[in-house]
Amino acid sequence: MQLCERRHPSRQHVWLKPPVRRWFRGIRSYAGRQRHRCGLEIVVASGSILEVIDTKPKQDAVGAGEVARPLWTILAIAICLLVLRRLVHQSFFLDGAIYASIARNLSEGIGSPWKLQFSQTMFSVFSEHPPLMMWLEAIGFRLFGDTIAVEKGFTFLTLVASGFILLKIWQSLHANDPELRAGGPVALAMALVAGRVSWAFSNGMLENLLIVFTSLAIYGVVGAYGKAGARTSVSRTLVMIVSGLLVALALLTKGPVGLFPVATPAIYWIVFRRPGIWSVVVDSFVMVATVAAVFVVLWQFEGARDAITRYLSIQLFPSLTGQRGISRGHWSAVRTFFRVNAYPAVITLIILLCDKRWGQAPVLTRDVKLSRLRIATFLALVGFSASLPLLVSPLISSFYFNPSLAYFASAFAVACVPAIMRALRGSAARIRHIMSLGLLALLALSVVLVAFNFGRPGHDAATIADASKIAAQVCSSPNACEDKVAVCGAAARDWVLYTYLQRTYKISLTPIDARTGGYLIVDDSCAADIASYRDTDLSLLNYRLMKKLPM
Template sequence: MISSFGKREYHPWWLPWLFTLSFILITFLPRSIDDTMFMDGVTYAAIARNMAQGIGSFWRPFFAHSFWLPYDNGDYFSGHPPLQFGLQSLLFSVFGDTPAVENGYNLLVLIGYIILITKIWQKLVGPNSEFRTFGWLPVLCWYGIAIVYYSIPNNFLDSTMGLFCLASSYFQLIYLKKEIDRKSTVVWPLLAGVCLVLAFLTKGPVGLYPLAFSGIYAISAHSARFSNAFRPTIIMLVIIILSIAGILAYTPARKFMTNYFYGQVMQALLQKREKAGTGWIAHLTLVSELLRSLYPHFIACAALHGLSFGLKWKISPSKMISENTVLTLLVAASGIIPMLVSIKQYPHYLLPALPFVALFFAFLLVQRFALLMAWKKQLTIIGLSIATLACWGATFQKLTTIQPDIYSANAKQLRTLVPSASTIGVCHDLFQRADIHANLQRYHRLSLTTQIDSVHYVLGDSTCLPQFDSTHDSLVALNGGYFLVIRSAAQGHH
């Protein structure tokens, strides 16, 4: 019965890390230099850029004079709290209006996740565990989730919020581990509470789920007492309450948060905003998306368990493994289950909980990975080396086959045709295209209107071509079947 592996070297410690980071590069590097992001991330970058240029402010973020969603089309953007916009605006102030800002920000977020996931792993396994050097495994499990490698380069608010949630959990873990040794300090719960406030100011109440972390730890760890979890939880609650009170005491902040709460939170709960579907099944969208993204993890578990069965390895999970498997599973559930109340669900909403999903699978896999590496050390080194080279080859192949994004390319082409910060017309059927709004604002500060008779420039496609006078209006072909109409006679155009 194998329950402990003893101290042994499985491989050069840096080789699995080299493979893991090379694997991350396959998707992250090409997506960081192609000027292509999901429209949410482009929109957030545009808001941050505007803020840096003095257009709008922290508590009155400004996107454009037009918006594709009717319930966010006010004097300023109140669809989400403004912290990420403020943070990115600082980078725009330093580096100027360049896509390198949002891409560099995504890189900082990625590095933050890698560091925190590794630190939490090391803290959970303990200082003397032979599994301490396997910090690369939860990082690999994390970035191996399709939702993660799609979302991290996309400048989502959920990425930033999730980073603050992870930091809060880490600070609580430091406190709880020290509590056992009677060397605890109140600094860690204070920092954990501050991180929860920052998570809340990034994307609202869903960022508060790590409030449950200390309690879950007390439930899952036999060496911890529930009373140990009470103190940090109370401290975090006090920090949150005081912070919210301070925010509400400041009039601009109170107005913003009121608009946000009634326009976003309440409307989502009342099913009056975007919907993942209809009926009770819509509440389970996140669960189905999660399971769909975890096929590689299930396959890896099945393969390693099958291999160990075939080789007659009898592995008994240690107390540490068992406790941490329960802990990470429950923490992940605490981040996902509350969101199932609403039917406004998108896959990237899972981002804050996914580090704990990754840690859960890493604890399921680590004993068999360790035994496999110790059993065939030379084969492991050869396999990891080949896999690393394959990652580099895949990255190079992606870099040489980047396809230009239609919407960002059109926005950049319009720089030579339309004055910056103009309001241009758009054919009625195109007004709901979020990618058009986001990219035109991000790359040329253009707003849109369907009142095409009052503007000099109109963006259209073939379906609205008959509306224009081809004998007088000029047509400029753009990418993707779009064109710009330069009208010869417009009344009151901008």
């Protein structure tokens, strides 16, 4: 109930309800300043009330959406600087370039949907990951041809889709809290600076598509339970079936790490105590049964069955048992977990300390505080459901945590958005206008920086240059290259060179002892007999290109 009936624009005149008037009379015997919970500060001297000051933040004509406009500009600047600036380079991380090469090959009929192929000599049958992302990228290559714009555009689409879905989750959870609802850009910006999220979106990683499918599944659960009173059991069951299908797509993107959304109904009930426990049990069963049904159907097809078997035996089980890769799990995984969450945590801490020192104390009801605490808890628990399996895995990389970081970042945002919104709302209109102009100028500079980097080689510039020189020598025309080039020494382990040669020129590298190919890439560490080759005198950074002498 509002205690202050009306506030006059001049802060000395306030009309009060009777309980507040009685409180006024009770403080006349004190000198100094007294504060009432309705946001009034009373100046008392010599038993008289000298001034009534309305200290409650004004909720004038400036709405939460208008106040939050600078936050959208900040988010756009972060996207330009952290993602687009690197995405427009020619360089691509090794994994992303391999996936793009496989997708390009598939679009040209090399390999098959269940027997993907990277090259003739390396990953001739690719079993490192499930195939869904390569299938989707192959559609892009079929439509637009063999161009680097396909993989760059695909990863940009996953960025846009992920951001939109995560924003809808945020808005659904804060449907009854306009101030927090308007703070969605803060949650997205927090996610971008966390761990290697922005790096992954610049390099075409599987985690990008994994975030899309898992977030869609979670959004389905949040949407169904947020409107539990309005949904029938039949409509909610349909939503759970769709969410289960999305989890199955996540599994087809990167394996068991995509399973965590099936825990969302239970987490929602633990935090919000709705809907009923039996509804949650049934919904969880429906999601799990849908996932199982998808794979039972796939198992009936020989190609899918063989692909699943290869993935389990070559990649998943050996990785879980530590038989392949460099084992960096357990305590190393725990350290990585804290490291990837460090930036959002530090930013939140700084904002809260500044708010405590210079900010205005918030006037919140108990219900609002409890609601915000529950939402932050829910988001954090969803993040833990995605990251806990990684903490016990013997094989770990920092970007494996990316699907969980958006939820941890959103939990941190719940804590700091109110302070940011109070600071923006408390600023004079002129200050907000100047700040908006400054941010727009920074955004313009960021766009210019992205344009300046467009098409530049990037961090793999030296390798890209070497690959181009090698291709110019071994290709008689752009589409007529030697399909195999021999390697010896360090070049035999230069996976980045291998990937760029295959992605751009469809050249496979093969060991020198295979005695194939008319050319040899070599360095001083090569111990093989290369007397049958002569140096082409091609200027390469780390290697020499040699040509086989005619017999």
